[in-house]
Amino acid sequence: MGFEKFGRKSFTGVTKTAKFVDLLTEGKVEGTVCKQCGAKFFPPRADCASCLSKDMDWFEMPKKGKLETFTIAYYAPFGFEKDCPYTMGLVDFGELKLFARLSKDLKPEDVKVGMDVAIKPLQYEDGQMSFEIAKA
Amino acid sequence: MAKDVAVIGVGQSSFVRGYEGSIRELAFEAFREAMQDAGITQKNVDASIFCSAPEYDKQRSPAGVLAEYLGLIPQPTFYIETVCSSSSSGVKVAYSMIKAGLHDVVVVLGFQKMSEITSAESQERMGRGADIQWEAPFGTMMPAYYALYAQAYMAKNGLTHDDMMNVRIKSGTYGQTNERAVYRKGVKASDFDASNPDARMAGAVAWPIRVGDACANADGSSCVILANAEKAKAFSKKPVWILGIGAASEAVNMAARPDFAKGLSVGYNAAAEAYKMAGLTPKDIKVAEVHDCFTIAEIMAYEGLGFAPMGEGKQLIREKATYKEGRIPVNVDGGLLSKGHPIGATGGSQIRTIVLQLRDEAGSMQVPGSPDIGLVHNVGGVGLYGNVTIFGR
Ligand SMILES: [Zn+2]
Numbered sequence: 001m002g003f004e005k006f007g008r009k010s011f012t013g014v015t016k017t018a019k020f021v022d023l024l025t026e027g028k029v030e031g032t033v034c035k036q037c038g039a040k041f042f043p044p045r046a047d048c049a050s051c052l053s054k055d056m057d058w059f060e061m062p063k064k065g066k067l068e069t070f071t072i073a074y075y076a077p078f079g080f081e082k083d084c085p086y087t088m089g090l091v092d093f094g095e096l097k098l099f100a101r102l103s104k105d106l107k108p109e110d111v112k113v114g115m116d117v118a119i120k121p122l123q124y125e126d127g128q129m130s131f132e133i134a135k136a
Numbered sequence: 137m138a139k140d141v142a143v144i145g146v147g148q149s150s151f152v153r154g155y156e157g158s159i160r161e162l163a164f165e166a167f168r169e170a171m172q173d174a175g176i177t178q179k180n181v182d183a184s185i186f187c188s189a190p191e192y193d194k195q196r197s198p199a200g201v202l203a204e205y206l207g208l209i210p211q212p213t214f215y216i217e218t219v220c221s222s223s224s225s226g227v228k229v230a231y232s233m234i235k236a237g238l239h240d241v242v243v244v245l246g247f248q249k250m251s252e253i254t255s256a257e258s259q260e261r262m263g264r265g266a267d268i269q270w271e272a273p274f275g276t277m278m279p280a281y282y283a284l285y286a287q288a289y290m291a292k293n294g295l296t297h298d299d300m301m302n303v304r305i306k307s308g309t310y311g312q313t314n315e316r317a318v319y320r321k322g323v324k325a326s327d328f329d330a331s332n333p334d335a336r337m338a339g340a341v342a343w344p345i346r347v348g349d350a351c352a353n354a355d356g357s358s359c360v361i362l363a364n365a366e367k368a369k370a371f372s373k374k375p376v377w378i379l380g381i382g383a384a385s386e387a388v389n390m391a392a393r394p395d396f397a398k399g400l401s402v403g404y405n406a407a408a409e410a411y412k413m414a415g416l417t418p419k420d421i422k423v424a425e426v427h428d429c430f431t432i433a434e435i436m437a438y439e440g441l442g443f444a445p446m447g448e449g450k451q452l453i454r455e456k457a458t459y460k461e462g463r464i465p466v467n468v469d470g471g472l473l474s475k476g477h478p479i480g481a482t483g484g485s486q487i488r489t490i491v492l493q494l495r496d497e498a499g500s501m502q503v504p505g506s507p508d509i510g511l512v513h514n515v516g517g518v519g520l521y522g523n524v525t526i527f528g529r
Contacts, residue, residue: 007273011264042391043270069291069396071283072343073275078260080275088274090284090390097391101274108343113291130273 007130009079016046023058024121024129031096032056042096064136065093067117072108089133091117103134141234142368142375143527144241145174145361146488151318151476154251155355159195160205162357163247166484167206170243170359176371178207181361182239185230186215187222187246188480191261194252208243217480220429221516222246223358224483224523228381230362240367246485247357248478258353266518267388279350279430280342281390281518286432287344288396293447297344300431301328302453304337304348304473307428310460311474313500318354318476349431354476358484360491374495379509380414380526382406386519397447400433402515402522403440410511410524411442418442421464421526422507423493425486427515428471437513438466441524465503483514483523494529 002018004010020043023030031042036053042061047054070089080086087102089111098119102111116136123129147169149155155162163186171177184206186199195201203213218225223246230242250258264272266281289295308323323337328348330338337348368375384405387393394401411417418441426437438449443457443464452458458466469475469489472482490510492498512525 003269008275010273011268015269043267043389069284069288071280071287071345072340073277073280074340074342075277075279076275077264077272077277078256083275086275088276088280088284090396097393099271099274099390113287 005127005129008083008124008128017044019058020044021129024131027121029061029119029121029131030058031061033059040096042098061096061098061119062093064116064118065091065098067111067113067115067133068092068097069113070102070111087111091119091133100131100133103132106133106135139377140365141231141362142365142372142377143360143487143491144363144368144372144375145170145176145359146491147171147173147359148316148481148485148488149357150316151354151356151478151485153318153354155249159193159198159247159249159252160202162249162355163202163245164206166247166357166359166481167243167245170361174361174371176241176361180371181208181211181241181243183211183233184208184213184243184245185226186213187217187226187244187484188248189219189222190217192248192250192252192479202245202247206245218521219516220427220477220479221483221514221521221523222480223360224487224512224514224525225383225516225521227360227362227483227487227525228383228523231378231381234362234364241361241363244360244362244484245357246481246483248480249355250353250478251355270389277342278518279345282430282432283342283345284390285396285399285436286430289432289435290344292397293450295435295450297328299435299450299453300349301325303428303431303434306453306459307467307471307473310468310501311470314470314475317470317474319352319470319474323348345430345432351429351472351477352474354478356476356478356481356485358481358488360484360487376491376494376527376529378525379528380410380412380416382409382411382413382524384409384522388517388520399436399440400515400519400522402519403437403513403524406522406524407441407513410526414526416509416526420509421511422505422509423468423490423503424464424466424511424513425469425489426466426471426513427482428467428473429477429515431473433515434467434471441511441513460503468501468503483512486512486514487525490527494527
């Protein structure tokens, strides 16, 4: 339980990585790292795809990276219409990447591929927890 | 290159909005045409494979229902799914069964009645087309994912909106002559001009993707009948052989993907495998069908298939090299953009076009010079699955 609180609207109730949401409420955006082989994952996984271990730990994601690409959604799936338009993008940290929405205070015309960006936890007014890409 | 398995019959329904019949009746349209094309009866068929994207189907486990309606019981039947590439995956499985000696003749039937569900239901499913645990909670949808690739291409490879528009104009050129296409109008630059109040294609969907950059939903069916060499020679005057098959998969989550400016990895990985198996190179391909669910997808396919160097796909459309008279004709049946994209039927429809081209029977769509080698590139999801199949006379 607990994962239904993730994102604008969650489609997953139960997952072994639900602690991700608790970490968001503590202000942390974390991935998982395998205790056996050291493989790092984001989004988090409960099982290591490299060595098959289930012995995983949490680690804090880098706070700054570069925007690899982005899109501005003018239409939305059912349940997201009120947010339109919203920008979503991909951040490259070198070793890992992260997909999320961009902060509302980043104007679409100021968003550029390759720009420096930061990652921040985000709480919506209805209590849903997420993270977003913000100005560096 | 081995000539062990051939296509002996192809069929396709018209691709339409709101098909006036049930799914079994829709399937029968492609089946009837393919059976008549092959000149065989149901007694000659040893097994059948049905392919669709199940989120659009109300019928659970459709294979048994459709096999009965097509008169293909008591032969074995089953279902294969890789979303938009389902029917080319079905062809790969049929090829394997024939090559293994399990069956002599196998029917692969792809279908989709997208209008089976309401547009509200479709909207809801659309958001769950990719990673529902980690990405759908942000409000993702198909055009937004392809827009991530388009944006990277524009920033790093010099791709322009005009290049994407010109892919759509090309598909319109051929779509208007394809009587099975859902969108049969030509497309002009003014359709993409945002300052023109009547521009049908200029509206932003997921920037930089506009209305005209996206393919049309449709209801439709396709059928491909495969046979071993002995039966192919017995039944068919013009068998078209499968020379190479490649398939690949990729991470569903965008965060786990390689460089977006290099396109879909399933495209180049499946192509490499297919070329290797066929013992051919991109220069040998005389005509191709690629998965242009969005205009950017066709540009990425040019590169993944080796028709253009990485990052240079735009040059092919600028030089009109992929028109019918060009160096490598691509999607001269209108592609997904104009012909329409009834998910599970699409791969089989692409194969039908290439088979007709190699038999010199493509009518107004025929590429001049009697092409002898053709290629089909069919992608499932946002590059989640990819099949590349090479055919020869
Ligand atoms: Zn491990």
